[in-house]
Amino acid sequence: MAKNKKLNKAAQDVSAVRRSKHSTLLTVIFSIISLIWIYPLIVVTLNSFKKKAFIFKNPFGISRFPLTEGFDKWKKGIDQVFFGVRNYVNAWNKTGFPKAFCFSLFITVGSVIAIIICTSMAAWYIVRVKNKFTTLFYILCLFSMVVPFQMVMFTLSKFANILHLGNPLGIIVVYLGFGAGLAVFMFTGFVKSISLEIEEAAMIDGCTPVQTFFKVVLPIMKPTVMTVTILEAMWVWNDYLLPALVLNINKYKTIPIAVQYLKQSHGNIDWGAMMAVLVMAIVPIVIFYAFAQKYIIEGVLAGAVKG
């Protein structure tokens, strides 16, 4: 019996060792894959500090000469390739990056706030006041989630023009309208699960409907608010076509538009400036990701399951 136990334990030990060896191997393999995965970002960052000519001559190295020709020569080669921050200065001037960043930030924050407040209220209203109009509105919202942007792009941009919505403030209305479908859908799903009694209790304690909404309903909806915020922010921040068609392009360029115009306005791409502007476009995203990773992944999950 005792022998048997010993044997059993030995077998377990062996399998544990095997498993840990297996998992160390996997860790190594995945470290390599992960590095390859983000390698393009590293290359872009390195290239943004190189002289234009060397970006294509030697895209993946940082020196003009290979290391095999001797360390000193290699080191000298780095100096010849290195361009300092001049690509950044160039890109900064050519694209008006600070302005583009501000427009992007303003439009994203504004749209998300508008979407959160307006659609959460609308969803609450749809669930609590059931009539023909709200039902129809809800069905149309669901329907709008299926419609691709190309279907409405022409008419939408022309109407936005007529209504003078071609500025950062006006485009928020457009985003609220076109982004409403998903948000309303997600909020209604949640409001349905809130028990009426809590709201009734608030009403009895003397809350007006508006107070009830902001003090009771909205705090309960916090998880959904986070989800909708993440989903809509990712969409608006990276959106290219809608702002390109709706906004007055000469005056207001968001980051994606500024990047795209760096190519169009000069025919040939200034790859030095392009590398720099790409890095500048990626850095805010990486910083945001570092702080909000948990919420982003939760948001993506909730959005995927319900969408």
Next chain:
Amino acid sequence: MLPTSIAFVIGFIIPFFYGIFLSFCKFTTVADWKWVGFKNYGRIFVVNGKLDTTFLHSLWYTSLFTVVTVVIINLAAFGIAMVLTKGIRGTNIFRTAFFLPNLIGGIVLSYIWMMIFNAVLAKHHMTITTSQWSAFWSLVIVVCWQQIGYMMVIYIAGIQNISPDLIEAAKIDGADGKQLLKYVTVPMLAPTITICTFLTLTNGFKLFDQNLALTGGNPNHLSELLALNIYDTMYGTTGWQGVGQAKAVIFFILVGLISVIQNKISRSREVA
């Protein structure tokens, strides 16, 4: 409620229904339309009595692109998710790294890869747009790089939702790794697989930014996916807006069909 309704009417209701109406008209702005019936729809396929295959080519190209990306993205995402749920060291860092490209927008993403592709292809005296196939695979790589992380996150959540008891039971019954995967993991993941398949399906079908920035439809419109084809028709030449709008209606019907099928499949699963 009221502001949402107004914005919704401006941002969706009017453009959508007016868009359908305009697909039956000849127009250059929203005000000066002339009813032409189904002429626009005809001009998608036949121009001046000659068969025009641009749209059909684009439809075929898009379908092929979608199928290829759906298969690659889902297999890769599933594979990575399987490994990352085994509790190996560094799981969180790997997950972070794989998900990162997803947050970067299509335009920025495309230029990152354009630099890399051009640098690599230059050695073979090619560019991305040398042929429709170099353009095709460039697009596939970029889109896979972007979406694998996203789908991976969804698969990880799905795998973690499978009850450990079930796997334990199967192991006691003597199932080996392959059988476990085939008879337990994959069937239990069916809802997740459905979600990811349709997400990648619609993403592939609706792809625009990457197409515009990376290939611009070159060479000679051959690498145009549907969305870019519609955009080009609408804004490329005057007098063709109606045709563009008609194409958009067809595009909408196709995307709508995919969604209806998805809905049917997930519904039938809920009942079962």
